Amino acid sequence: MTPPDDQRPDRTPGLSTALIHHAYRPPAGFEAVMPGVYKASTVVFPDVHALRTNDWKDKSGYTYGLHGTPTTFTLEERIATLEGGRFCVLAPSGLSALTLVDMAFLRQGDEVLLPDNAYGPGKAFAAGELARWGITHRFYDPMNPADLAARISPATRLVWLEAPGSITLEFPDVPALVAAVRAANAGRERPIVTALDNTWGAGVAFKAFDLGVDVSMQALTKYPSGGADVLMGSVVTRDEALHRAVLLCHMRLGLGVGANDAELVLRGLPSMALRYAAQDATTRALAQWLQPRPGVARVFHPALPDSPGHDAWRRDAHAAACLVSVAFEPTIAQQRIDAFCNALRRFRLGWSWAGPISLCAPYHLPAIRTLGCVAPGGLVRFAVGLESLEDLQADLEQAWHLLLT
Ligand SMILES: *Cc1c(COP(=O)(O)O)cnc(C)c1O
Secondary structure, eight states: OOGGGGGTTTTOHHHHHHHHTTOOOOOSSSSSOOOOOOSSSSOSSSHHHHHHOTTTTTTTTOBBBGOOOHHHHHHHHHHHHHHOOSEEEEESHHHHHHHHHHHHHTTTTOOOEEEETTOOHHHHHHEEEIGEEEEOEEEETTTTTHHHHHOOOEEEEEEEEESSOTTTTOOHHHHHHHHHHHHHTTOOOSEEEEEEEEETTTTSSOGGGGTOOOOEETTTTTTTTOSSSSEEEHHHHHHHSHHHHHHHHHHHHHHOHHHHHHHHHHHHHGGHHOOOOOOOHHHHHHHHHTTTTTTHHHHHHTTSTSSHHHHHHHHHHSSOSEEEEEEEESOOOHHHHHHHHOOOOOSOOOOOOSSSOOOOEEOOOOGGGGSOOOSSSOOOEOOOOOOOOHHHHHHHHHHHHHHOO
């Protein structure tokens, strides 16, 4: 039996020690197509001086896995480039990136304004958590900049935007909404921050900062990953002070992303623009195909001329994501819509989007809108995957009779 490491008379390291403190270092200069995957909780320092002075905040060094590794720094830089921003912070889901923005910029007594068609879980965070911390929230009509201007109060500190809004895909006039906030900011000690949930545009359809927002957050879960197998989010800024606020809040909350998850997103990025374009083409064709079908009251897709905000979309964006929503005639009962969704084979039932498979989900709008509702009947949101248009049309065709009989 090998004696314990510290009792060996010759001080030859024990087997475990020899394997842990192995002297071999692979040669430097290795270059491959994909960056390496660095995994760490602990990061070791060459000396005490480095331990005391290494600074991860400007990516000039490493201190602890939670504060960044070569893998996460690399992904952050690529997402910043994708968004046309300067700084990026990664979070373990899109929702955690969204709530990070709330927590970085809001304090007790503040108010946050959300578009009425905001991503649902972001509303739930405001109602559930922010309210408990003495932070109020109100909804504004994203299609009416004057409504936003009228709702801004001295307590307003953060305004969320979404382009287009969730489920009904109304495309707002982002520059006009930002202008309303800027006008209210004149003379303020703590200016109002504008934050865009840019999951839909993803940095491909338009550049958030060119439209004037301060912060662009997105769920990397969707397009940047593209695989339906990883959860991650990002917060990108151009302004260093805003970045600092996000970064310090992120560090204090202990948010981090796993190296293997970061690797999956790094793998998705090279094909992202191609996937976006392919899914855009299929979705646009499907939206047009859906419009004249029996039982359809309205199709929501920003590229359709009668979809809300079409003019703003045409002016500010040059592509559209893989989502299309269909509002059915109010005479079509919810149980028929449910039977239709159950009968689909290519469109699977599930949340999220921008992955390889097409998805659908029924919604009941009156339950999720406070400022009026664009569709009184049932609504189904389709998220188009990478299947062929013809196969998706055939799938809808074979189930359509369930809506009408
Ligand atoms: C999916 C999504 C999120 C949240 O992303 P998760 O990674 O699922 O937490 C936030 N905003 C929008 C618009 C989304 O579609």
